[in-house]
Amino acid sequence: MRFPSDDELMDGPNAFDDFDDEFDEDVDDEFEDEAEVSPIEGLVDADYDPNFRAGFVAIVGRPNVGKSTLTNALVGQKIAITSMRPETTRHAVRGVVQGEDYQLVLVDTPGYHRPRTLLGQRLNDEVRESLASVDAILFCLPSDQKVGPGDDFIARQLRGSKAPIIAVATKMDAVSDERLMKHLLDIGKLGDWDEIIPVSALKGRQLDVLKDLVAKRMPLSPPLYPRDMVTDESRDTMIAELIREAALEGVREELPHSLAVQVEEIIERPKKPGQNYPAMLDIHVNLFVERDSQKAIIIGRGGSRLKSVGMRARREVETYLGRRVYLHLHVRTAKDWQKDPKMLGRLGF
Numbered sequence: 001m002r003f004p005s006d007d008e009l010m011d012g013p014n015a016f017d018d019f020d021d022e023f024d025e026d027v028d029d030e031f032e033d034e035a036e037v038s039p040i041e042g043l044v045d046a047d048y049d050p051n052f053r054a055g056f057v058a059i060v061g062r063p064n065v066g067k068s069t070l071t072n073a074l075v076g077q078k079i080a081i082t083s084m085r086p087e088t089t090r091h092a093v094r095g096v097v098q099g100e101d102y103q104l105v106l107v108d109t110p111g112y113h114r115p116r117t118l119l120g121q122r123l124n125d126e127v128r129e130s131l132a133s134v135d136a137i138l139f140c141l142p143s144d145q146k147v148g149p150g151d152d153f154i155a156r157q158l159r160g161s162k163a164p165i166i167a168v169a170t171k172m173d174a175v176s177d178e179r180l181m182k183h184l185l186d187i188g189k190l191g192d193w194d195e196i197i198p199v200s201a202l203k204g205r206q207l208d209v210l211k212d213l214v215a216k217r218m219p220l221s222p223p224l225y226p227r228d229m230v231t232d233e234s235r236d237t238m239i240a241e242l243i244r245e246a247a248l249e250g251v252r253e254e255l256p257h258s259l260a261v262q263v264e265e266i267i268e269r270p271k272k273p274g275q276n277y278p279a280m281l282d283i284h285v286n287l288f289v290e291r292d293s294q295k296a297i298i299i300g301r302g303g304s305r306l307k308s309v310g311m312r313a314r315r316e317v318e319t320y321l322g323r324r325v326y327l328h329l330h331v332r333t334a335k336d337w338q339k340d341p342k343m344l345g346r347l348g349f
Helices: 006-010 013-035 067-075 118-132 149-158 177-190 207-215 235-248 292-299 301-321 341-346
Strands: 053-060 093-098 102-108 136-142 165-170 195-198 260-268 281-289 325-333
Touching (some): 053 067, 067 102, 067 136, 067 165, 067 207, 102 207, 149 177, 165 207, 235 260, 235 301, 281 292, 292 301, 292 325, 301 325
Parallel strands (some): 053 102, 053 136, 165 195, 281 325
Antiparallel strands (some): 093 102
């Protein structure tokens, strides 16, 4: 099909008249092509068990309650970065749990909180969007911390949700049985949950029970993703997150909120004659902070800290990609980027 040029469009509303016959022929051809396609062709698995269940599951909670650790444990490998710093997760990370007769698509959301910046508002918007389109919700409350105002705030936001909600007492291995029982009772007072279950992501305790509780609440559906997939995160996003995780280790309180990482380009080096293994990748990365003083923290004396970040990140990135890499880390100052709509858009928020 050919569309009229700008000059032809300027001639008036009848500029399309000469194209009617050509358009009709194209449409007829398209419908003929579509008629030959099976209605189930293109499904992830057209021969799926009719009793198979699949759906989306949001993992929510206030910052630093073990959501990403739980996500990684349920998936069976690392697909979300973790840190002792609050608000480590910056976007909804999707991990896929592959069961024998079910598939759970986990959405590890940023910590729901009272926002102080435009970035914080957008992170909360992402949580709300995730909650609006899932088949179940996991509400995480850490056993080693008392139920508090932040948990009550989230519980109020969850009221009225049509999706079943399972309250998960994370970090059960960190407390005594007596403390755990009190925590479970306190969780019960927060709301009318479909289930309350304690788990330990680090020790692997109760994870299979949690998977079964969630799976039986999923709708009957074919698999939503290929059966060997564990995440739909892009390569560049995963690399950026692994580098940010390394950079957050051991830094002061204010820096985590001010640090953003962006993969600028990835270049494959030419293979040497006779080389039968993958060529090394040169990965150019920008680390953005908001002030020059934060830039000095990341770089360290004589570049020592940046070198250490690069070494830690390189190990994780090489494990993820399965090949050797060389990281080119560039630290840049983008003043108040958390409040700058253009910069947030550039960074994918």
